[in-house]
Amino acid sequence: MKRALVVLAAALTLSGCASVSTTVIPTVPAQEPLPGNASVGAAPPAAAAEQCTDPVASLRPPNPLPAPGQMPAGSTMAKIAQRGRLIVGVDQNTFHMGFRDPATGQIQGFDIDMARAVAQALLGDPNAVQLKVLTSDQRIPALQNGDVDIVVRTMTITCDRLKQVGFSAVYYDAKQRILVKQNSTIDGPAALGGKKVCATKGSTSLAAVAALPAKPVPVSVSDWTDCLVMLQQGQVDAVSTDDVILAGMAAQDQYTKVVGAPLADEPYGMAIPLQNQDFVRFVNGVLQNVESNGTWTASYQRWLGSLLPGATPAPPTPQYRD
């Protein structure tokens, strides 16, 4: 039947019944590419900020700290020593904190130095680490599932997070600020009204942006460099997160600048599964050593000295609740 119709159509065509149609050339709009998982205007669920007293106070370290190879039997450290390597959740996108060096393919930075110091103290070898890259929103699930022993990834200590994971003492004090293009008129949080502001999913920065009274449009992505991509492509007006992360972005693009007064304090801690309190204490002991023996300062000068203005600060003073 279909073929009969074809034959009929052919006959009609031959007899000149076909109509003439013209082709209209449409106007083709450009479609900007987006980083994977990017979403515009999707504010994080407005969690009522948990209140707690003194979130940055951690657990007091043991004195003396056990030496490598002499971890107390049955402790979390003993289990890690048994395995022979420390599994660390890190970032490979934050310049000079935790980033993959394209020249070597190695992940390095200030956070990585801190993680290696823990491996050195626990296993006697700074290279006995397995680095697992995590996005901001994968950090807590990875700890809860036991995929990693510890997360050292520009992670801010908050009361909300303290209910889900344990934190070490503060090892870096960051402040949330704003990154814009060199020619932007945005000069602070108040000027962000209606502007698109980028931050990663699951970060405290995204929540802080969404909560700003000026009501910016939050744009969320997986990794911090995705924010810089979108800023360069003109898809967002600003990036807002911790000064140290922004400094890493500014170092990759000289046509950007960091502006405005700090929006919030962002004390970084190393996160550890909630039940492994012995490991929190051990890590605090490591941090005390690292901060007193000059390792912290050397690492700061190597990675962050060139990014951040001013003299090398003193390491944060640890606070303990018991």
Added chain:
Amino acid sequence: MTLVEADRRGRGLAGLAGTTPGVLGGFALVLILVALLAGALTGLGVQSRVQAVDDLAARTGPLSVAAEQIYRSLSDADATATGAFLSGGLEPTATRRRYEADIAQASGTLAVAVAARDPGDVTASGSTLATLSEQLPVYAGLVETARADNQQGLPLGAAYQREASTLMRTRLLPAAQDLYRTETGQVTDDQDGAGSFPILELLLGLAVLGLLVAAQITLYRRTNRVFNVGLLGATAAALVALLWVMVAGIAVMGDISASQRDGSAQVDTLAAARIATLAARSDETLTLVARGAGQAYQTDYTQVDKHLGDLLAKAGTQATDDKVRAKIDAARSDHAAWTAAHAKLRKADDSGDYGGAVTVAIGTGTDSAATAFDKLDGDLRDAIDQTRAAFNQKVADAGGALNGVVVVVAVLSVLTAAGAGAGIWRRLRDYR
């Protein structure tokens, strides 16, 4: 009935209708018209088959090849560009060349695919060809930005590469797959058009023959003459035309069904296997690039790899040619080697030996995943080339079977009409 009666019955068509000359004249007229009309329709029917076979040989067949080529080149380009981010340091020249070749092949073939379509197909909103044409330059731009940043030692490069890969996986590859599905659908349509049973031709031929027989029976009853040379000639011509068309049509049916069995059906399976191979390789690479955050890619790999195994097994059962079978056997053993390399790679990565995992993934050793992947891809390419050659051969055979049939039909239908007209004219003259 005598001549006098006929004369008396008088003038005009109404009066003429029941008379022998009237009946015969009517028959002659109908026969000539029907013979010519049936000839024209049969000719058109045959011509539409010729057209479908020509399309298979020159248009839809090659375009399905083009669509597969576009998909393969795009997918390989992305796997290559992403893989360049696995090893640190300078991008190997071979990797760069491979990426450039893929992009050149994809855009060149895309131009062919676009040129073969009517403008309306491309301008329609959401057209796959428009998506491919619009997004391929965007993709290439992102990859070059990624490369420039990477060469300055900035981790930003990896972010541009991820954005490029997202564009490839969410827009370009789905469009390319869509295009491939459409083009193979056209091949099936053309095969149906060329290879269906020639029922229309048969009915038309039988109608002409039936009328001719009826005319001869009427002539015998009315004039008592058994044989009429003109009508006999016309019958013979109609019979020959019908037989010719039927023999050619049935030969084409056989060739077209062989072009499916020995060609396109196998190409479909093999092309799907090749697409799965490329998808699995992308997943494998991306899992390593994500460095621990790539569980979704690994899950996808497991699914695609299982599907690939099934497709290779299916291709093995479909194979009708020993050479193709040998290539599929080689593909299956290369697939097994790859699966083993992949297991080794995952074990290394999961136990913290990232460098070892990367070496297995992109190394040039005989037991590396890269080597097994390249061999598997090559086996599938060869098998596809061979089954495509079989397809082309069978389509060419079909074209040969239809050679000159339209001319024969035209000549014989004119002969039928002329014979019928002349034969009855002779009898009509007796009534003058």
